[in-house]
Each structure stands twice: as structure tokens, then as C-alpha cells.
Amino acid sequence: MKEHMNYCPSTPYAISRAACDMHLSEMYKNYNFPVVFTRAANVYGPGQQLYRIIPKTIMCALKKKTLNLHGGGKSTRSFIHINDVVEATYRIARFGKLNNVYHISTKEEISIKNLVYKIFNILNLNPEKIIKVTKDRTGKDMLYSLSSNKLKKELNFIPATRLNDGLKDTINWAVDNFKRLKKINAIYKHKK
Numbered sequence: 001m002k003e004h005m006n007y008c009p010s011t012p013y014a015i016s017r018a019a020c021d022m023h024l025s026e027m028y029k030n031y032n033f034p035v036v037f038t039r040a041a042n043v044y045g046p047g048q049q050l051y052r053i054i055p056k057t058i059m060c061a062l063k064k065k066t067l068n069l070h071g072g073g074k075s076t077r078s079f080i081h082i083n084d085v086v087e088a089t090y091r092i093a094r095f096g097k098l099n100n101v102y103h104i105s106t107k108e109e110i111s112i113k114n115l116v117y118k119i120f121n122i123l124n125l126n127p128e129k130i131i132k133v134t135k136d137r138t139g140k141d142m143l144y145s146l147s148s149n150k151l152k153k154e155l156n157f158i159p160a161t162r163l164n165d166g167l168k169d170t171i172n173w174a175v176d177n178f179k180r181l182k183k184i185n186a187i188y189k190h191k192k
Contacts, residue, residue: 002147003039003101021101028099036096038089040104041144045082045166046173050186053112054079054167057119058174059186060130067127071136073113077144080106081161081169091155103146106159122167 007018027033044054060067088104096102110118120127151157161169174181 001103001145003103003150025099034098036092036098037101038092038104039101039146040080040085040088041146042077042079043082043085044079045170048082048170050181050184053115054119054170055174056186057116058123058171059181061120061123061125061127062174062178063182064130066132067116067130068134069113069116069131070134072133073111073116075136076109076111077115078105078107078109078146079115079163079166080104080159081166084159084161087160088151088155088157091157092151095155097154100150102151102155103148104151105146105148106163108163109145110163118164119167119171122164122171 007021009015009018021037024033024035024037028035044052048055050056050059057067059065084106085104088102092102092104116131117127120130148157
């Protein structure tokens, strides 16, 4: 998906993001409000909420607790490390063109199943004893794929963190903080 493509949000969260982008774009057009837009999907790294797939997988593996793999993990994502997102956001804030959209992503796409297996492999653990295939979540997209060619071309940005390295970084964080993290509930609770 390129930056100029029309919105087609499929979840309440995505609709709220699209509405906010549209509102801010009109603020720029009507009042010269300085705004640039960033879109990053599947950001991960140390400190991430434990209900997200990467830290959740790591914690389930370390605790030897069942990991529900929604839809068998067939959906595909492109994960980007938080350090790369921070660097890209900084460049966009400093040098991005006003009222422009910039996607922050990598070209490394992976199925959720393969991601989970990769994490278990890094941990040298057998995933078969922990993974439980469950039905897919309602409204889940099968693919998130953002083109970040504009960011690369205009601001000379290329993500520096390969997925394997970023996963090892996140795993090390979880292991180093395991005593504290294992006490935290990793189930997502929608705030009312």
C-alpha cells in the first residue's frame, strides 16, 4: 500500500485513525497547521505491551504456557523495530514535507506462524508443546504491507534492524526482566 492510496479502514481503530488524519489535513489546508503523517504497522521491541504477538510469544515460551495462534498464524505482517521507527519519525519531523504521509516499514514480510516458530527457534525451545491453533479473530486483516519507498527516496531512510536481530534484542529484554514481566497480565483489555 502506497501513501496516496484511499482509506479503506476495516476496524473501529483504523476508522478513528483515518478520521484523525482527515481532520488534521483539513487543519493544514484551512489554517496552515503544520502537520506530517506517519504510518507504521507492527512496531515491536523492548518495552512493548505484553499482549502483542512478539512479547506474548516470548513470555508464553519462557513460562511454558499455551499460546493461542489465531487462524493458524496464516496472516502476514512486516514487523519493524522501535529503534527504526524512532529514527524515521525524527527524520520525518525534521525534514518531511508538510501535509504528506510517510510509511515506516520494512520489506521483510513473515507469516505469524513463521514468526512464532522463529522466536521459539531463537530460544531453542519446541513450539509444538505450547502452540494451540484457534479460530481467527473477527475483523483481522490477512496482510499489512506498507510501501516505504517514499521515505527511502525523500529522506534516505532504510531500516537498520533485521528481524532476527530485533527479535534477539526483544528476547534479551524479556529474559533480563522476566521476574517482573511474568507477574503482568498479558491479556488485552479494551478500555471503556
